[in-house]
Amino acid sequence: MRKGIFITAEGGEGAGxxxxxxxxxxxxxxxxxxxxxxxxxxxxxxxxxIRSVILNxxxxxxxxxxxxxxxxxxxxxxxxEKIVPALQEGKxxxxxxxxxxxxxxxxxxRGIGIENILMINEFAIDEYWPNLTLYFRVDPExxxxxxxxxxxxxxxxxxxxxxxxxxxxxxxxxxxxxLYKDRIRIVxxxxxxxxxxxxxxxxxxxxxxxxxxx
Numbered sequence: 001m002r003k004g005i006f007i008t009a010e011g012g013e014g015a016g017x018x019x020x021x022x023x024x025x026x027x028x029x030x031x032x033x034x035x036x037x038x039x040x041x042x043x044x045x046x047x048x049x050i051r052s053v054i055l056n057x058x059x060x061x062x063x064x065x066x067x068x069x070x071x072x073x074x075x076x077x078x079x080x081e082k083i084v085p086a087l088q089e090g091k092x093x094x095x096x097x098x099x100x101x102x103x104x105x106x107x108x109x110r111g112i113g114i115e116n117i118l119m120i121n122e123f124a125i126d127e128y129w130p131n132l133t134l135y136f137r138v139d140p141e142x143x144x145x146x147x148x149x150x151x152x153x154x155x156x157x158x159x160x161x162x163x164x165x166x167x168x169x170x171x172x173x174x175x176x177x178x179l180y181k182d183r184i185r186i187v188x189x190x191x192x193x194x195x196x197x198x199x200x201x202x203x204x205x206x207x208x209x210x211x212x213x214x
Contacts, residue, residue, distance in 0.1 A: 004087030011136030014143025108172025
């Protein structure tokens with residue numbers, strides 16, 4: 001049995017990664033792949049309940065470290081209950097956000113420190129790092145403008161953050177692309193959706209082809 005492949009999608013608010021990932025999932029299924037699509041925080045019952053606490057708009061007093069620990073807890077449960085079993089079955093796992101979100105949002109943008117957040121999350125994920133991460137890089141002004149137009153999108157506590165915070169998130173992600181250049185591939189998400197989707201799908205197909213040719 002082929003070992004499963006763990007692919008994550010990352011990016012700031014309004015990058016379009018969730019929509020792109022859903023379409024990629026459909027395309028991979030059509031091509032006969034066994035694929036599981038999931039999200040963070042969430043994906044399974046316990047983690048979804050933690051998600052509701054983290055993203056509740058009324059929880060404005062939440063401390064940054066509390067936020068980071070809750071994300072890590074949700075990640076651990078989600079990983080062991082859903083992601084690892086799928087990988088052990090040889091499936092492709094597409095996950096909307098994973099460890100890099102914590103590193104960029106809490107580590108850099110919240111000012112807790114990437115190394116501190118990395119330590120917490122290495123404990124949570126053990127050796128289960130993604131094989132490939134697509135970073136949907138969007139300028140905060142463009143991403144936030146998209147969110148304002150999308151009336152059907154979930155509104156959460158992070159939407160209350162100002163543009164300065166989201167620019168720090170962007171800067172945090174940009175640092176991660178240098179730290180993990182062998183794993184993270186950048187997708188220009190400022191473009192129209194079809195172009196963004198096509199680039200992302202191509203990167204995944206190239207990765208799968210590389211693995212199959214080993």
